[in-house]
Amino acid sequence: MAKPIKETPVLKGKDAKRFTEEVYVVTPESKEAIKKAKITFEKFQKIAVFPI
Amino acid sequence: MDITDLRLIRLSSEVEQKSFTCVDADLNDFFVDDALNYTNQLLAVTYILETEIDTVAYFSLLNDKISIKDQGRSWRDRFNKKFPHRKRINNYPAVKIGRLAVSENYANCGMGSQILEFIKTLFTNNNRTGCRFITVDAYRAALPFYEKNGFKYLTDNDQNEDTRLMYYDLKKFIEA
Numbered sequence: 508m509a510k511p512i513k514e515t516p517v518l519k520g521k522d523a524k525r526f527t528e529e530v531y532v533v534t535p536e537s538k539e540a541i542k543k544a545k546i547t548f549e550k551f552q553k554i555a556v557f558p559i
Numbered sequence: 560m561d562i563t564d565l566r567l568i569r570l571s572s573e574v575e576q577k578s579f580t581c582v583d584a585d586l587n588d589f590f591v592d593d594a595l596n597y598t599n600q601l602l603a604v605t606y607i608l609e610t611e612i613d614t615v616a617y618f619s620l621l622n623d624k625i626s627i628k629d630q631g632r633s634w635r636d637r638f639n640k641k642f643p644h645r646k647r648i649n650n651y652p653a654v655k656i657g658r659l660a661v662s663e664n665y666a667n668c669g670m671g672s673q674i675l676e677f678i679k680t681l682f683t684n685n686n687r688t689g690c691r692f693i694t695v696d697a698y699r700a701a702l703p704f705y706e707k708n709g710f711k712y713l714t715d716n717d718q719n720e721d722t723r724l725m726y727y728d729l730k731k732f733i734e735a
Binding site: 509515530551554555 | 562563588623628638647684694732
């Protein structure tokens, strides 16, 4: 029997402050990284035996 | 690794699970003993990449949420000063990677990163519900892998545990 999937805890204190600040200052991924991921996604779509 | 020769399937009772072995016993046990049960209980969906003869990788996804406990008035005031005209949100929808594992026969060939690229794109393109973050409870050995793929730590409280909670902000993945 494997370990159960751990729940995500409610963030408090220092963790909450750091997370909130990071959420409001987003550094986007490069266009190349997003384009590469889209190509990968299309490959997964082609090999999927169910609709995506 | 070129995935065009593989099949991507959703685990269900009708699927015959092919052999799978990776270096972590817990990941092997989850695939054999628990993945279908999570599916049947509607708690997670497991996706499998396979060849005709074996399982190359699998990943299980479930709904999640990142919640922030309000830190009091002084914190709210400081936030409003730092980010004027921005609404403070205390609950964010997320998708959790319950498990992600690659067979030892296909390790170190980029399969895990391709799976993350797939998940990031899946949840930022034509998604049916809002989803801001990917969360994962990462095994210690996998921490560098998730860091390399842009994940950050949610808390310092789990620094000495077997697994650490991490997150990826999907807003980074939307083209400006």
